[in-house]
Amino acid sequence: MTEKRDIRALTKEEIRAYFIEIGEKPFRAQQVYEWLWKKGAQRFDDMTNISLSLREKLAAVFVINHIRVDEMQRSSDGTIKNAVRLHDGKVVESVLIPTEKRITACVSSQVGCSLDCTFCATARLKRMRNLNADEIYDQVVAIKNEAESIYNRPLTNIVFMGMGEPLMNYKNVLEAIEKITSPEGLGMSPKRITLSTVGLAKLIKKLADDAVKFNLAVSLHSARDEVRDRIMPINLKNPLKDLLEALQYWYDKTRRKVTFEYVVWHNINDKAEDIQALVAFCKRVPSKVNLIEYNPIDEGEFQQARPEALDAYITALDEIGVVARVRHSRGKDIDAACGQLANKNELLAT
Numbered sequence: 001m002t003e004k005r006d007i008r009a010l011t012k013e014e015i016r017a018y019f020i021e022i023g024e025k026p027f028r029a030q031q032v033y034e035w036l037w038k039k040g041a042q043r044f045d046d047m048t049n050i051s052l053s054l055r056e057k058l059a060a061v062f063v064i065n066h067i068r069v070d071e072m073q074r075s076s077d078g079t080i081k082n083a084v085r086l087h088d089g090k091v092v093e094s095v096l097i098p099t100e101k102r103i104t105a106c107v108s109s110q111v112g113c114s115l116d117c118t119f120c121a122t123a124r125l126k127r128m129r130n131l132n133a134d135e136i137y138d139q140v141v142a143i144k145n146e147a148e149s150i151y152n153r154p155l156t157n158i159v160f161m162g163m164g165e166p167l168m169n170y171k172n173v174l175e176a177i178e179k180i181t182s183p184e185g186l187g188m189s190p191k192r193i194t195l196s197t198v199g200l201a202k203l204i205k206k207l208a209d210d211a212v213k214f215n216l217a218v219s220l221h222s223a224r225d226e227v228r229d230r231i232m233p234i235n236l237k238n239p240l241k242d243l244l245e246a247l248q249y250w251y252d253k254t255r256r257k258v259t260f261e262y263v264v265w266h267n268i269n270d271k272a273e274d275i276q277a278l279v280a281f282c283k284r285v286p287s288k289v290n291l292i293e294y295n296p297i298d299e300g301e302f303q304q305a306r307p308e309a310l311d312a313y314i315t316a317l318d319e320i321g322v323v324a325r326v327r328h329s330r331g332k333d334i335d336a337a338c339g340q341l342a343n344k345n346e347l348l349a350t
């Protein structure tokens with residue numbers, strides 16, 4: 001017997017084509033699609049306006065894969081971390097971050113990561129596979145439900161800052177966003193979604209060409225190749241001049257500022273020349289800067305720089321009119337903060 005396919009890996013058009021092929025009315029495809037996405041049906045039998053015979057036909061050929069939240073940890077600051085089990089047993093993590101004004105979902109796009117950023121815990125897991133669009137979408141739905149049931153508040157924002165590099169899983173990430181924003185899915189505004197990338201130049205241009213409506217963040221961390229090469233090996237193949245050009249292209253096409261994520265580390269990027277390099281970079285790309293607090297992952301060379309170093313960055317950026325804000329970590333006590341998502345059990349197994 002051939003293995004059943006995950007019906008949620010099909011686009012609406014593909015479902016429609018399949019229905020035509022088996023002699024069903026195409027409008028039924030629309031109904032099934034809404035059950036799968038908007039209504040979150042977990043079994044074909046939940047689809048009450050679909051005939052029993054069609055439900056049986058579908059169940060014979062397809063499965064509906066669903067994520068399962070295996071474990072939910074709650075931090076003293078209200079942050080919630082979900083350990084999410086996928087249909088094949090792999091685990092990723094996603095995080096609910098409540099602030100006064102927002103509830104943000106931070107979601108994963110890959111199991112593990114292939115990029116080897118030397119300061120990041122996820123990099124210690126090799127990349128195992130890309131997530132499907134439905135696995136990304138389901139993480140958002142799980143957090144939306146938690147926001148409503150635990151905090152009695154709506155989910156307001158989504159960031160792709162969990163495990164993995166979203167642009168290395170381009171198609172599925174864009175499909176998930178399409179479903180999150182579509183009225184047939186969650187109907188959220190793309191303005192409330194931010195994709196965070198290590199900065200793959202070619203794919204940033206592709207985002208611009210694809211006229212995406214969500215926000216872009218780039219994990220810059222240094223505007224000097226000799227430093228960035230060392231902490232983010234992807235920079236060797238994808239140097240700052242290519243990144244700069246891609247970001248200018250992004251701005252020309254979208255007219256939206258990019259947000260740079262930037263950690264300042266002691267003795268790595270806390271010198272005047274590092275600050276000057278970032279200032280020069282920001283002068284050439286309309287941007288904002290988020291100075292992220294570092295979450296140590298071991299006793300190694302990466303340690304948060306002193307507050308004076310951050311102040312020096314903020315003053316220099318302010319002089320050229322670039323807004324820079326310090327972002328404090330949330331959920332540190334449950335290893336839910338930036339760069340800590342690694343799922344300790346998987347890490348021990350590798």
Ligand code: SAH
Pocket residue numbers: 117119120121160161162163164165166196197198199217218219261262263292293294295296297338339340
């Ligand atoms: N691959 C994507 C998204 C995942 S990482 C990207 O690179 O943007 C989300 C953010 O956390 C990135 O800016 C990353 O550089 C940062 N980060 C990684 N490890 C960290 C740590 N230990 N402390 C603080 N930020 C970290």
